[in-house]
Amino acid sequence: MQDERPVDQLTEAEAAAELARLAEAIEAANTAYHTHDAPQISDADYDALKLRNRAIEKQFPELRRTDSPSDRVGGALAEGFAKVRHEVRMLSLENAFDLAEVEDWIERIRRYLGHVGDLLFTAEPKIDGLSLSLRYEKGRLVQAATRGDGETGENVTENARTIADLPIDLDGAPDLLEVRGEVYMSHEDFAALNVRQEAAGQRLFANPRNAAAGSLRQLDPGVTASRPLRFFAYAWGAHSEPLAATQHEAIARLGALGFATTPLPRLCTGPDELLAQYAEIEGQRAALGYDIDGVVYKVDDLALQRRLGFRASTPRWAIAHKFAAQLAWTQLEGIDIQVGRTGALSPVARLKPVTVGGVVVANATLHNEDYIAGRDSKGQEIRGGKDIRVGDWVQVYRAGDVIPKVADVDLDRRPEGAEPYRFPETCPDCGSEAIREPGDSVRRCTGGLICPAQQVERLKHFVSRAAFDIEGLGAKQVEALWRDGWIRQPADIFELPNRYREGIQRLENREGWGRKSAENLFAAIEARRRIALHRLIFALGIRHVGETTATLLATHYGSWAAFEAAMTRAEVGAGPEWQDLLSIDGVGAVLATSLVTAFHQEAERAAVETLAAHLTVEDAEVRAPVESPIAGRIVVFTGTLEKMSRAEAKARAEALGAKVSGSVSAKTDLVVAGPGAGSKAKQAAALGIETIDEDGWLRLIGDA
Numbered sequence: 001m002q003d004e005r006p007v008d009q010l011t012e013a014e015a016a017a018e019l020a021r022l023a024e025a026i027e028a029a030n031t032a033y034h035t036h037d038a039p040q041i042s043d044a045d046y047d048a049l050k051l052r053n054r055a056i057e058k059q060f061p062e063l064r065r066t067d068s069p070s071d072r073v074g075g076a077l078a079e080g081f082a083k084v085r086h087e088v089r090m091l092s093l094e095n096a097f098d099l100a101e102v103e104d105w106i107e108r109i110r111r112y113l114g115h116v117g118d119l120l121f122t123a124e125p126k127i128d129g130l131s132l133s134l135r136y137e138k139g140r141l142v143q144a145a146t147r148g149d150g151e152t153g154e155n156v157t158e159n160a161r162t163i164a165d166l167p168i169d170l171d172g173a174p175d176l177l178e179v180r181g182e183v184y185m186s187h188e189d190f191a192a193l194n195v196r197q198e199a200a201g202q203r204l205f206a207n208p209r210n211a212a213a214g215s216l217r218q219l220d221p222g223v224t225a226s227r228p229l230r231f232f233a234y235a236w237g238a239h240s241e242p243l244a245a246t247q248h249e250a251i252a253r254l255g256a257l258g259f260a261t262t263p264l265p266r267l268c269t270g271p272d273e274l275l276a277q278y279a280e281i282e283g284q285r286a287a288l289g290y291d292i293d294g295v296v297y298k299v300d301d302l303a304l305q306r307r308l309g310f311r312a313s314t315p316r317w318a319i320a321h322k323f324a325a326q327l328a329w330t331q332l333e334g335i336d337i338q339v340g341r342t343g344a345l346s347p348v349a350r351l352k353p354v355t356v357g358g359v360v361v362a363n364a365t366l367h368n369e370d371y372i373a374g375r376d377s378k379g380q381e382i383r384g385g386k387d388i389r390v391g392d393w394v395q396v397y398r399a400g401d402v403i404p405k406v407a408d409v410d411l412d413r414r415p416e417g418a419e420p421y422r423f424p425e426t427c428p429d430c431g432s433e434a435i436r437e438p439g440d441s442v443r444r445c446t447g448g449l450i451c452p453a454q455q456v457e458r459l460k461h462f463v464s465r466a467a468f469d470i471e472g473l474g475a476k477q478v479e480a481l482w483r484d485g486w487i488r489q490p491a492d493i494f495e496l497p498n499r500y501r502e503g504i505q506r507l508e509n510r511e512g513w514g515r516k517s518a519e520n521l522f523a524a525i526e527a528r529r530r531i532a533l534h535r536l537i538f539a540l541g542i543r544h545v546g547e548t549t550a551t552l553l554a555t556h557y558g559s560w561a562a563f564e565a566a567m568t569r570a571e572v573g574a575g576p577e578w579q580d581l582l583s584i585d586g587v588g589a590v591l592a593t594s595l596v597t598a599f600h601q602e603a604e605r606a607a608v609e610t611l612a613a614h615l616t617v618e619d620a621e622v623r624a625p626v627e628s629p630i631a632g633r634i635v636v637f638t639g640t641l642e643k644m645s646r647a648e649a650k651a652r653a654e655a656l657g658a659k660v661s662g663s664v665s666a667k668t669d670l671v672v673a674g675p676g677a678g679s680k681a682k683q684a685a686a687l688g689i690e691t692i693d694e695d696g697w698l699r700l701i702g703d704a
């Protein structure tokens with residue numbers, strides 16, 4: 001590096017060559033550092049490379065490379081991939097486990113659509129891999145992104161290009177087409193990969209899905225290229241023109257464009273045929289040579305799919321019918337109690353390790369004290385009333401992704417002298433009393449914010465992926481920083497860089513922290529001072545407020561100021577704020593009580609306010625086109641709708657930016673009245689509010 005020319009003396013050609021050299025050198029250093037955990041140059045030299053790269057880019061902006069190392073600097077992206085915002089969200093699927101749930105799904109579809117005629121469905125295997133979205137512009141693969149949280153994924157374009165059965169160029173595709181599907185690894189390739197890993201002294205993968213995920217998310221595309229990944233297309237995202245009118249034709253079109261599509265597809269008319277195809281696919285399961293974990297059913301007619309639309313994170317028009325769980329027997333060696341962020345005491349079974357469906361299981365959930373005692377939440381017997389004791393032989397099962405569970409116990413093999421399990425009545429962590437509220441199956445520590453376990457668990461939740469997702473601050477780091485007293489509540493995280501102005505050195509001196517990781521951590525923290533409203537609401541860790549609810553609340557209130565003000569003014573059980581909260585589809589009294597109570601507890605409140613002072617909270621985004629004739633207007637539906645259900649009408653109106661209200665008032669902008677409309681239509685007339693019928697409504701929203 002000694003003979004480097006000053007940047008301002010470089011010619012354009014020299015600069016381009018230099019940028020190429022630097023990109024390569026930085027990439028090599030990254031790979032050595034992150035992928036192989038074996039740095040080959042000092043931090044100072046690494047920083048010098050980056051600085052020079054930046055200086056040249058500044059001087060010659062037009063020469064900036066598409067794979068510029070600057071895109072990965074500092075901040076949250078430093079250690080991983082660039083983020084990609086999905087133009088069309090990547091969703092997951094609702095699960096069904098038996099015929100009744102499949103029938104219920106079909107019934108809900110009929111009700112939602114107000115549909116009585118025939119319905120056609122496709123059925124195909126659910127591939128157990130990881131989903132990938134491939135963006136083709138003018139027939140060229142320009143970007144590949146993982147699902148991430150559904151809104152934002154990781155840019156893995158270079159890696160995806162190495163997947164052999166992915167076409168790089170498409171002939172005759174729409175100008176814009178995002179093809180979605182599953183990346184997976186065959187059993188054979190998985191076994192061979194693990195043999196190679198072992199020979200090279202590298203860690204083994206637990207199953208083909210982990211191997212596929214680990215291989216795709218490699219910072220060095222060269223590593224990905226050496227891993228035998230495959231791809232099945234089964235869906236699409238953004239597109240400039242429709243692929244077809246039906247799901248099965250669209251998939252055929254993807255096949256014609258050169259994609260491998262899911263095998264064993266079938267068009268079915270109803271539950272009987274769906275079940276027959278389910279049985280057929282389950283029968284073929286062992287011979288397929290790769291993992292599948294169920295069968296996906298989809299409404300075939302794409303116009304109906306469009307009408308059915310989405311809930312918060314799953315489409316209404318598809319469902320995954322999962323295969324039955326895989327089972328094994330093993331011995332229960334002990335029961336540990338874990339304290340969660342809401343104080344819940346959760347019993348965890350420590351098992352003699354056993355393989356269940358190809359994965360070694362050593363822990364399983366025991367749910368709660370009733371479950372151990374052989375009762376359900378209503379006091380009814382489960383497992384024929386058999387309780388679970390340490391030393392027992394228990395049957396363990398895994399269903400899909402979920403944590404293993406204990407299904408049954410073998411009384412014939414119960415060791416002599418095994419004692420019934422006594423569930424603790426104090427918190428194993430802080431010693432506070434642990435109580436069960438009436439109607440709650442869970443015993444909770446009453447220590448609140450003084451309970452160390454609750455503090456740590458809340459912090460872990462706070463930094464988790466769907467919450468603040470602070471790169472470099474995972475569960476392990478949170479535990480360590482908590483132990484040292486550096487962070488006790490979320491706000492402390494944002495004080496870290498300040499409070500430890502010399503902190504880089506101090507963090508650096510900790511085991512497992514180098515200067516670079518400390519700097520990266522501070523940059524990642526900085527990056528998160530701006531946060532989306534739904535992430536903040538979810539991050540607060542309020543009981544019953546999951547990701548879906550947080551999103552509902554964010555879209556309803558729009559801004560942190562509005563949300564906070566409403567929660568502050570709200571009173572449990574009465575008043576306009578309470579009513580408004582309950583008017584949100586998906587918010588019930590239990591959730592609302594939990595939310596309002598949390599905002600009225602002094603310590604909680606103080607913690608939230610200190611935190612908010614560090615943040616710039618982004619208003620909730622309205623993704624739907626806001627340019628619609630009903631955007632921003634308050635609409636009331638009354639009477640019978642004949643072409644769609646009330647639920648669909650409401651969902652459509654909201655998607656178009658309207659607010660749907662249950663009652664007519666002076667604020668109402670529009671009343672849609674079907675046959676049988678009574679007092680509301682009269683009220684509207686009295687108030688002079690515009691009233692239209694269902695056809696008028698359909699014309700208005702451009703659907704007639």
Ligand code: IVH
Binds near residue numbers: 129
């Ligand atoms: S359709 C709008 N079809 O399963 C949702 N998904 O558990 C489109 N998956 O996120 C998904 N095989 O990654 C669909 N044949 C299949 C699938 C499939 C596997 C994955 C997909 C999804 C996940 C949900």
